[in-house]
Structure formats: structure tokens, C-alpha cells
Amino acid sequence: MTNIKTYNAISSKGLDYLKAHHYEINGNDAPKGILLRSQNLHDEPIDDNVRAIVRAGAGFNNIPVEELSKRGIAIFNTPGGNANAVKELTIASLVLAARPVVGAIQFANDTRGGDVSLRTESNKGGYRGTELAGKKLGVIGLGNVGSKVANTALALDMDVIGYDPGLNANTAWRVDRHIVHARSVEEVLEQADYVTVHIPLEEKNRYFIDADKLHLMKPTAALLNLSRGGIVDDEAAKEALDNDQLRVYITDFADSVLFDNPKVIITPHIGGSTIEAEDTSALMAARQLDEYLTTGNIVNSVNYPDINEPFTTKYRVGIIHENVPNMLGQISKFFGDHNINIEQLSNRAVGNYAYTMVAINDFTEEQQELVKTALDEIPHVILTRRYVNPRI
Ligand SMILES: NC(=O)c1ccc[n+]([C@@H]2O[C@H](COP(=O)([O-])OP(=O)(O)OC[C@H]3O[C@@H](n4cnc5c(N)ncnc54)[C@H](O)[C@@H]3O)[C@@H](O)[C@H]2O)c1
């Protein structure tokens, strides 16, 4: 049985799927795959046997993607699997930023003795809030989460302005046509009463919301960060709050600099923590992992191009290689030189890496052995795997 190593609490929906497909979970053999959530893999040795790592969730900044890509390890995430959960917590956070609900609950619970009803009723003026309707929400990042937040805010009668220079023809359609597309993030920050950030923690996004950007915001504005610690410069946010340049900051990422601050609300990274989101993400992750390990199909990879073709031949060879000239020429020449007939050849490249899948019907044991060893000798080939179709 193929062993899969797991980290973190992975929903049984995903684990059961793998067990039903003849995988062992956390067995004694060297693992072929890793399934995880937020476990930090940056300082963790990854066994040479590992061929795939799947993040049951969206953010993959906990995985050393570049280093593992050079070793031929395919890395996947489960885009959208927990987006609804984050959307709902973001809407809750908007309400918490508009109405002093947290303080009001605390006050009601702290009320001891006397005429409780009179005491709470007479003090409720101290917990007056504002309404979201008619206010402007700025959404930075209109991906799986941001687009849902933006669309839902329209239904709350908010005006919505969004910023995402990475939208393409496939992703732009998710965003309601009533959402104004800003040309710059500055435009969003200057106009919005509420700003919510839904972007990945990549190097270019570290401290994306820094002191300069905070200065552009209205002093009455609220800032929400349910994307990652490190996307907002928390020290700068604290300073903006202390200097009345920002009204409230809600974050899903604890940072000691923000503790015990009445203008801050911290949740302990629970954006994706619903039963539904954990089930969906784990099942997506398990399916993608099984699909790659058994057919070579790549779906939702964050480091290699996706290729997802029906497995209709007896064999396939998947070749992960660098995205440099003449690789297809050399690969097809290799098969021709060894008298192996190619039924179908698929190739895609993204960034520094490319994936070539060769479909084969007639493939002797000797030829298979050769492919396993000699193909890897072609310069810039990183890893070759052979797949056998169990249905033929
Ligand atoms: N709090 C939680 O539990 C939780 C749950 C899910 C996701 N997240 C975080 O939220 C992030 C977003 O999730 P998603 O599912 O929407 O991801 P996604 O990949 O679907 O969308 C991210 C969007 O951000 C855009 N983007 C990237 N950099 C940008 C920038 N500088 N300015 C504007 N737009 C930018 C991209 O073009 C993309 O459309 C994840 O990377 C993860 O870190 C947190």
C-alpha cells in the first residue's frame, strides 16, 4: 500500500477517501505523498520518496515551493474549498467592526446584581453602532474569497470597490458587474470605509499594507485581515490605531503587538475552520493526490502546470522538466530512438517548469526500465514517472 503522511487535523472525508483507494495513512513505509494544512514545512526534512504534497486549504506559504520544485515534487492546494467559510467570517467581522458587539456581550455578562434589565437597558446607548448599508467596502484581491466577500457585500447594500491586477478572463466573471474595479490599490484605500485584504502571502505581498498605505485610509475606516499574518504590518497598524488614523483592526492572525488593544479584534486563524470547509478541502486534496499518484494528471498544482487528460492508453510517462527550449524535441526523439510509439503527447509550461505527458500502448519491460533511468539523463529533465492503467 502507498503510504501518505499527514499533518494537522485533516477531515475524515479526505482520509476515508484515501483509505478506500488503498492508501495507508501514517504507516511505517517512506511516504509517497504528504497531506497537510498549516504545518510549517520550511524546516522539515522531506523524504526522497515523496512525489506530491497537497495543502488542504488555500495558502501554501508554509511549504518551501521553490526548493521542492527542483526535486520534482508536485505541490497542490484546494482553491475555493474553504472560500465560503472565510467569506462568512469576513462578513461577521464587518458587523463586528460596525457594531460594538464584543463589548456589549461582555457588558451584559459582567452585569451583576441589582435590576439587571434596568441596568442593561439604561446603558445600551453606550453600545450604539453604525450600519454597513450605504458604506463603501474596498476588497483587495478578488480571488475565490475576495470575489465572494465583494458579491455578498452588495447584498448588504454596501458599495463595493475591488482591486486585483491578476484577474483574467476566467476569474473576472465571478465578480458581480456592480463592483467597481479600481486601477490602483491607493484608489481603494482612499475611498473605502472598510478595507478587507484577500491576497496570498508571497514575497511581493509581505507588508502589503504598510505605514504608507495606512496613511491613505480614512481615520474612521476599519481594516480586516483574514488572509495571512505578514500581509499587514501589524506594528504600523497599531501605530495608526494609537494615533487615531485607523478606527479598528480585525485580524485572523494573532500577533503579540496587537494583544489587549481595545481597537483590535483577534481571532485565532479560524477563517477556514468550518465542518463544511474542512470536509470539502480534505476531499479535494485526497482526490487530487490520488489522481496524480495513479494517473499523472495534475490538477490545482501551485508549482507545475496542470494537465488533466482521460487515461485511455495502457501506459503513460509523466516528465517534469525545466521550461527551456528543445525539451519536446529531445523527449520525442528519445521515444523514437527506442522504438516506443507515442499515442498522445501533452505539454504545458508555467514559469520555470513544464510537464510533458506521453501516452503509450505498447511498452516492453525493457523499454519501461530504460525510460525510468535514461530519460532522467536528458539535461533539464527533473523527474520521470511511469503510470500503468489498471482498467486496461
Ligand atoms: N483565514 C483563513 O483561515 C484563510 C482561509 C482561506 C484563505 N486564506 C488566505 O487568503 C488568501 C486568499 O485566498 P483565496 O482562496 O481567495 O486565493 P485566490 O488565489 O483564489 O485569490 C487570491 C487573489 O489575490 C490576487 N492578488 C495577489 N496579489 C495581489 C495584490 N498585491 N493586490 C491585489 N490582488 C492580489 C490574485 O490575483 C488572486 O486573484 C490565501 O492565500 C490564504 O493566505 C485564509
Ligand SMILES: O=C(O)[C@H](O)COP(=O)(O)O
Ligand atoms: O489558507 C488557508 O486555507 C487557511 O488559512 C486555512 O488554514 P488551516 O487549514 O490551517 O485552517
